[in-house]
Amino acid sequence: MKLTLFVPCFVDALYPQVAVATVRILEHLGHQVEVAEDLNCCGQPAFNSGCWLEARPVAVRVLDKLRDAETVLIPSGSCGAMLRRFYPELLAGTPHEAAARALAPKVFEFAEFLVEKLGVTDVGARFPHKVTYHDGCHSLREMHIHRAPRQLLAGVRDLELIEMKQVVCCGFGGTFSAKFPMISTAMGEVKCTEALATGAEYIVSCDSSCLMHVQGLIDRQKLPLKTVHLAEVLAAA
Amino acid sequence: MTAPATQFKAAARTLAADLRHRSLIQTALGKYEVKRDEMKARFQDWEGARQAAADIKFEAINHLDRYLEQFVARIEARGTKVHWASTAEEARQIIVGICRDRRARRIVKSKAMTAEEIHLNHALEQAGFKVVESDLGEFIVQLRDEAPYHIVFPAMHLTRGEIKDLFERKLGDAPSDNPEVLTMVARRVLRQEYVAADVGITGANFAVAETGMISVTENEGNARLTAALPRTMITLVGIEKIVPSLADLALFLPMLATAGAGQLLSGYNTLYGGPRQPGEADGPEEFHVVLLDNQRTALLADAEQRDALHCIRCGACLNVCPIFRNVGGQTYGTTYPGPIGSVITPHLRGLQEWKHLPFASSLCGACSEVCPVKIDLHHHLLQHRRTARAAKPVWWEKLAFRGFALLVNTPWLWRLSLALGRVGQKFHGLVKGTKLDPAYVWTQSREAPALAGQSFKAWWRERGRGTTDHGSTGRRTKDQGPGTKNQGSRVTSHESRIPEERPRRSDDGRHGA
Numbered sequence: 228m229k230l231t232l233f234v235p236c237f238v239d240a241l242y243p244q245v246a247v248a249t250v251r252i253l254e255h256l257g258h259q260v261e262v263a264e265d266l267n268c269c270g271q272p273a274f275n276s277g278c279w280l281e282a283r284p285v286a287v288r289v290l291d292k293l294r295d296a297e298t299v300l301i302p303s304g305s306c307g308a309m310l311r312r313f314y315p316e317l318l319a320g321t322p323h324e325a326a327a328r329a330l331a332p333k334v335f336e337f338a339e340f341l342v343e344k345l346g347v348t349d350v351g352a353r354f355p356h357k358v359t360y361h362d363g364c365h366s367l368r369e370m371h372i373h374r375a376p377r378q379l380l381a382g383v384r385d386l387e388l389i390e391m392k393q394v395v396c397c398g399f400g401g402t403f404s405a406k407f408p409m410i411s412t413a414m415g416e417v418k419c420t421e422a423l424a425t426g427a428e429y430i431v432s433c434d435s436s437c438l439m440h441v442q443g444l445i446d447r448q449k450l451p452l453k454t455v456h457l458a459e460v461l462a463a464a
Numbered sequence: 465m466t467a468p469a470t471q472f473k474a475a476a477r478t479l480a481a482d483l484r485h486r487s488l489i490q491t492a493l494g495k496y497e498v499k500r501d502e503m504k505a506r507f508q509d510w511e512g513a514r515q516a517a518a519d520i521k522f523e524a525i526n527h528l529d530r531y532l533e534q535f536v537a538r539i540e541a542r543g544t545k546v547h548w549a550s551t552a553e554e555a556r557q558i559i560v561g562i563c564r565d566r567r568a569r570r571i572v573k574s575k576a577m578t579a580e581e582i583h584l585n586h587a588l589e590q591a592g593f594k595v596v597e598s599d600l601g602e603f604i605v606q607l608r609d610e611a612p613y614h615i616v617f618p619a620m621h622l623t624r625g626e627i628k629d630l631f632e633r634k635l636g637d638a639p640s641d642n643p644e645v646l647t648m649v650a651r652r653v654l655r656q657e658y659v660a661a662d663v664g665i666t667g668a669n670f671a672v673a674e675t676g677m678i679s680v681t682e683n684e685g686n687a688r689l690t691a692a693l694p695r696t697m698i699t700l701v702g703i704e705k706i707v708p709s710l711a712d713l714a715l716f717l718p719m720l721a722t723a724g725a726g727q728l729l730s731g732y733n734t735l736y737g738g739p740r741q742p743g744e745a746d747g748p749e750e751f752h753v754v755l756l757d758n759q760r761t762a763l764l765a766d767a768e769q770r771d772a773l774h775c776i777r778c779g780a781c782l783n784v785c786p787i788f789r790n791v792g793g794q795t796y797g798t799t800y801p802g803p804i805g806s807v808i809t810p811h812l813r814g815l816q817e818w819k820h821l822p823f824a825s826s827l828c829g830a831c832s833e834v835c836p837v838k839i840d841l842h843h844h845l846l847q848h849r850r851t852a853r854a855a856k857p858v859w860w861e862k863l864a865f866r867g868f869a870l871l872v873n874t875p876w877l878w879r880l881s882l883a884l885g886r887v888g889q890k891f892h893g894l895v896k897g898t899k900l901d902p903a904y905v906w907t908q909s910r911e912a913p914a915l916a917g918q919s920f921k922a923w924w925r926e927r928g929r930g931t932t933d934h935g936s937t938g939r940r941t942k943d944q945g946p947g948t949k950n951q952g953s954r955v956t957s958h959e960s961r962i963p964e965e966r967p968r969r970s971d972d973g974r975h976g977a
Binding site for chain 1: 473476477480481486490494497786787789790791823824825826827828829830832833846848849850851852853854857861862865866868869871872873875878882885905906908909910911912913914915916918919920921923924925
């Protein structure tokens with residue numbers, strides 16, 4: 228299977244270790260990985276801000292570069308949702324709509340791909356920590372990913388998963404976090420309170436953007452918590 | 465920024481940081497969630513019930529003309545007078561007119577969000593009538609001279625201590641802060657009002673077309689007294705409250721109770737089919753139904769968002785909304801707060817003036833997930849953003865996103881900006897968290913993430929150069945480093961999996977920071 232990895236802009240710039248871990252795991256499983264080196268962003272910030280005209284050129288370029296891809300993997304549920312769920316809407320009524328619809332079923336979030344497409348739930352990782360899992364809202368409600376990351380965590384040796392009581396947004400929301408910083412911060416605080424109540428050392432997620440927000444609060448408030456992307460956990464041994 | 469946006473931002477800023485408010489609301493809604501889930505579990509198939517409810521409302525809304533005519537014909541056949549109000553102003557005039565014609569002085573009213581929507585109490589008071597809210601929560605917020613906090617729980621933001629103080633101040637009677645004692649105080653006051661009132665005003669949860677009946681759901685019995693004791697009854701109904709048949713209530717009544725309050729059924733569900741009929745012992749002598757449009761037909765004309773008219777006002781979307789839970793209902797400055805309010809207020813009161821509400825969302829989708837009639841709430845917020853910006857672009861935002869598009873679409877520019885960013889962030893500490901900080905909106909309350917010493921793509925390119933058999937085509941199979949599946953054996957050590965090839969980090973090894 229030819230896999231094309233789309234590394235989102237913030238993963239490329241801020242969290243390269245997430246994409247490295249993704250590559251490592253896929254290669255470890257015997258797959259050939261190709262990186263869409265020219266692609267940086269899916270255009271979601273402009274799209275979510277209502278600036279669809281500005282988002283379209285980004286989306287069109289993504290479609291063009293991924294035209295020949297068989298399977299597109301994104302280590303981010305949020306960007307995955309943009310390609311799979313929102314491109315057809317963003318480009319509806321334009322000459323690119325058909326390409327957007329053609330791309331959608333080829334797009335997978337990383338954990339979803341491992342479990343649902345490859346049938347892998349154990350990659351031989353070991354992570355001797357208590358963790359809790361944060362569902363990124365786009366992963367959960369646009370990509371419908373709930374089971375896969377949990378199955379993968381269950382396959383990690385010496386890892387204990389303790390679920391939070393509420394499934395709640397971390398408050399990031401892209402440009403929302405800048406437009407309404409105090410609401411966003413309050414939401415992040417609620418998330419941290421939930422995570423702390425589990426007694427976990429780490430918040431694991433498939434979305435680095437959520438973790439960026441939560442880690443920003445953890446650092447500012449000096450909370451006894453750490454964040455780590457699922458791919459990093461799976462690459463640990 | 466529009467005046468409502470300024471008001472919203474200021475109030476949100478205060479309440480989001482109010483830890484007492486946060487804990488009060490989190491606790492109250494946490495209890496609701498437990499009860500709601502218990503009741504949902506008693507449905508044989510909750511998801512199936514949601515779909516059935518959505519289908520019924522779809523049918524009703526898409527044939528609203530037919531069902532409204534049927535409803536009117538049936539309810540008028542039993543002597544009810546139906547009034548059509550296109551606007552809030554018309555509805556106010558109709559209701560004030562009825563009260564004047566009856567030479568009424570005192571009015572008792574049960575809970576009705578449509579009445580809040582048209583600011584009915586204010587109009588009635590201006591016209592010289594005394595209006596008393598009979599729902600306990602509404603009674604409390606009326607005494608405080610404020611808008612309901614929540615469409616189902618109007619006084620959920622108040623503690624029993626605050627209510628005791630209020631009763632002491634306004635009613636001169638509050639022996640303790642025990643909820644039962646306080647309820648009895650309110651009841652004594654209200655019982656007098658029912659008897660003295662000339663007109664009773666109610667809202668409606670459903671209007672049944674098939675039988676021409678108004679369905680009212682409540683938990684205190686106050687709506688029944690409001691409807692039954694005064695000589696004249698007026699019911700204000702939004703036209704979207706139509707359901708085709710009486711049997712539909714078998715689904716909607718338990719659904720409303722479950723989604724709205726975590727009850728299997730509400731305390732009282734009453735159908736009103738007309739005024740007192742010959743030979744009947746009780747009921748009002750006159751029954752008026754005011755059907756309110758107030759922009760609902762404009763929303764009906766919007767094919768993309770007309771499912772917002774499915775809303776049964778259960779409040780479930782408010783209860784799960786992390787924005788609502790942090791800023792509270794009154795912050796919105798609208799009749800309908802929370803996700804449904806952010807979807808319909810722009811339709812009811814103008815998108816440009818209220819567009820801040822669709823933007824005040826992380827688009828988490830918790831609302832759409834719980835909506836019992838499956839309104840696609842959070843996607844409607846996205847559509848509002850698009851429509852608002854298309855109609856009235858913000859020049860600096862357009863420019864910024866054009867720049868951003870150029871940046872991410874031009875690989876060398878992206879690399880250059882990362883390099884510049886790495887230099888720039890060395891000096892960030894000088895201004896971090898101050899108003900001079902370009903990232904102040906973030907750093908006022910959160911630490912900013914640091915750019916990694918080496919981006920993923922730089923690492924990828926470097927790794928590509930290290931392997932001789934694959935040029936710079938971007939395609940590689942496996943590197944020959946330790947830890948890959950080179951001997952078909954499972955990797956057992958972290959160090960062997962992601963060793964020195966890991967990109968250089970500029971932080972202390974955590975995900976963020």
